[in-house]
Amino acid sequence: MAVTCVVGANWGDEGKGKMVDYLAEKSDVVIRFQGGSNAGHTVINQYGKFALHLLPSGVFYPDVVNILGPGVALDMGELIRELDDLKKRGVPEPKVMVSERTQVMLPWHKLFDTYEEERLGARQFGSTRSGIAPFYSDKYAKVGVQAGELFDKEALRDRLGPIVEAKNVLLEHLYHKPTMNLDEVVDRLYEDGMKIRHLIADTSSFLHDAVKKGKNILLEGQLGALRDPDHGIYPFSTSSSTLAGFATVGAGLPPWAITEVIAVVKAYSSAVGAGPFVTELQGEAAHELRERGGDAGEYGAKTGRPRRVGWFDAVATRYGCRMQGATTIALTLLDVLGYLDKIPVCTAYEIDGKQTTEFPLTGTLDRAKPVLEELPGWKQAISHIRTFDQLPKQAKDYVAFVEEQAGVRVGWISVGPRREQTIMRNR
Numbered sequence: 001m002a003v004t005c006v007v008g009a010n011w012g013d014e015g016k017g018k019m020v021d022y023l024a025e026k027s028d029v030v031i032r033f034q035g036g037s038n039a040g041h042t043v044i045n046q047y048g049k050f051a052l053h054l055l056p057s058g059v060f061y062p063d064v065v066n067i068l069g070p071g072v073a074l075d076m077g078e079l080i081r082e083l084d085d086l087k088k089r090g091v092p093e094p095k096v097m098v099s100e101r102t103q104v105m106l107p108w109h110k111l112f113d114t115y116e117e118e119r120l121g122a123r124q125f126g127s128t129r130s131g132i133a134p135f136y137s138d139k140y141a142k143v144g145v146q147a148g149e150l151f152d153k154e155a156l157r158d159r160l161g162p163i164v165e166a167k168n169v170l171l172e173h174l175y176h177k178p179t180m181n182l183d184e185v186v187d188r189l190y191e192d193g194m195k196i197r198h199l200i201a202d203t204s205s206f207l208h209d210a211v212k213k214g215k216n217i218l219l220e221g222q223l224g225a226l227r228d229p230d231h232g233i234y235p236f237s238t239s240s241s242t243l244a245g246f247a248t249v250g251a252g253l254p255p256w257a258i259t260e261v262i263a264v265v266k267a268y269s270s271a272v273g274a275g276p277f278v279t280e281l282q283g284e285a286a287h288e289l290r291e292r293g294g295d296a297g298e299y300g301a302k303t304g305r306p307r308r309v310g311w312f313d314a315v316a317t318r319y320g321c322r323m324q325g326a327t328t329i330a331l332t333l334l335d336v337l338g339y340l341d342k343i344p345v346c347t348a349y350e351i352d353g354k355q356t357t358e359f360p361l362t363g364t365l366d367r368a369k370p371v372l373e374e375l376p377g378w379k380q381a382i383s384h385i386r387t388f389d390q391l392p393k394q395a396k397d398y399v400a401f402v403e404e405q406a407g408v409r410v411g412w413i414s415v416g417p418r419r420e421q422t423i424m425r426n427r
C-alpha cells in the first residue's frame with residue numbers, strides 16, 4: 001500500500017495537477033482534501049487541456065475512484081459543469097464520490113466574497129471570488145450544510161431559517177444589496193443536491209476498506225504551503241489548510257496512513273493575488289518570464305489574471321518543504337528557465353540590514369529584500385528529455401542546488417506541461 005500526498009511547497013500553481021495526473025496512472029483512489037473551485041489544476045493529456053477546479057486530477061483514468069473529501073468546499077454547480085465538460089470532450093465517465101460530510105457552498109458565499117472585496121476597495125485580497133473565505137468562516141461558525149443533509153427539505157428549511165435571517169441583515173445594511181428569500185434558497189439547494197445525489201456516499205468507510213486492502217491512494221492538495229492559514233503569509237493566505245498534515249483530516253484517513261509526501265516545487269516563483277513576494281520581478285524581466293512560463297504563459301487557470309513572477313526562492317521553498325513534511329520533491333517547470341545565460345536564485349533575505357535564511361512573519365516579510373546568487377544556465381530546450389542523465393550538466397546542477405537548499409531529494413523533474421514530459425529519477 002502507498003498513500004501519497006501531493007502538495008505545493010510554494011504559493012500554488014506549482015504544477016500539482018500535472019503531477020497528480022501523471023502519478024494517478026498507478027493509483028486506485030485520488031482524493032481532494034481541501035479548498036474548492038478557487039484554483040485550477042491544469043492537466044494536458046490525450047483528451048486535451050483541462051483546468052480542473054474541483055474534480056481530483058485522477059478523473060482521466062476510468063478505473064480510478066476520485067473522491068471529494070469532507071475538507072473540500074463543494075460548489076455543486078461547478079461540479080456539475082466540470083463533469084459535463086469532461087463528457088462533452090470525450091473523456092470516459094469517471095468514478096466520482098462526494099463525502100456525505102462535505103459541506104456545500106451556500107448561495108451567499110460567492111456574493112459575500114465579491115461584496116467584501118468591493119467594500120475593501122484598494123485593500124482587497126485579490127480573492128478569486130469563489131466564496132471560499134465566507135464558506136470556511138461559516139463552516140467553523142457551525143452555520144454550514146453537509147451534502148448528506150440536503151435531502152430533507154423541512155429539516156433544511158429549519159436550519160437555514162435563522163442563518164438566512166442573519167445574512168440578510170448584512171446584505172441589507174453592510175453591503176446595501178438585495179436580500180435572499182428562504183424558500184428560494186432551500187429549493188435551489190435541494191434541486192442542486194438531487195443532481196449529485198448519486199455521487200454522495202460514506203467515503204470514510206470506503207477509504208477505511210481501501211487502506212485495509214492495501215490500495216494505492218493519492219491525496220491532492222490545492223494551492224501551497226505559503227497559503228496555509230496557520231503557517232503561510234496570513235492574511236494573504238487561503239481559508240483551509242494546504243498542508244499534508246491536514247490531508248488525512250480533510251480526506252478521512254488515519255494519520256499514520258501517509259507513506260510519502262511529495263512537495264511540488266516550482267523552478268522559479270509565481271503567485272496570484274496580493275501579499276508579500278520577495279523575489280518578485282517587474283518590467284521586462286517579469287514580462288519575459290511570465291510569457292515563457294506555464295504551458296501558455298503564467299496566467300491564472302481560474303481567472304486568466306497575469307500571475308506575479310520571480311526567481312526561485314530557497315528561503316520560502318525550504319520553509320514550504322519543512323511545513324509540508326516533504327519526503328520527496330517534484331521539481332516542475334525546469335524547461336522554462338532554458339532561455340537564461342545565468343539564472344538568479346534567492347538564497348537568503350536581507351531584513352533591516354541583517355541576513356536571514358528563516359521565513360519570517362508577513363509584516364517582516366514585507367521588508368525583506370532578496371539576496372541573489374547566479375547559477376549557470378543551460379541555454380537549450382529540455383522538454384524532449386526523459387532521463388536524468390540526458391539533462392545538460394547545468395540543469396543537473398540546478399536540481400542539485402534545489403535539493404541542497406531544501407534538504408529534500410528531488411525524485412521527479414517535470415520538463416513540460418504534458419503528462420509524458422516527466423523524468424523519474426532512480427533512487
Ligand code: GDP
Pocket residue numbers: 008012013014015016017018039040041042043044223293294295296301332333334335336414415416417418
Ligand atoms: P497547479 O494548481 O499546481 O496544478 O498548477 P496550475 O495548473 O495552476 O499551473 C501550472 C502551470 O504550469 C499550468 O499551465 C501547467 O500546464 C504548467 N506546467 C506544469 N508543469 C510544467 C512543466 O514542467 N513545464 C511547463 N512548461 N509547464 C508546466
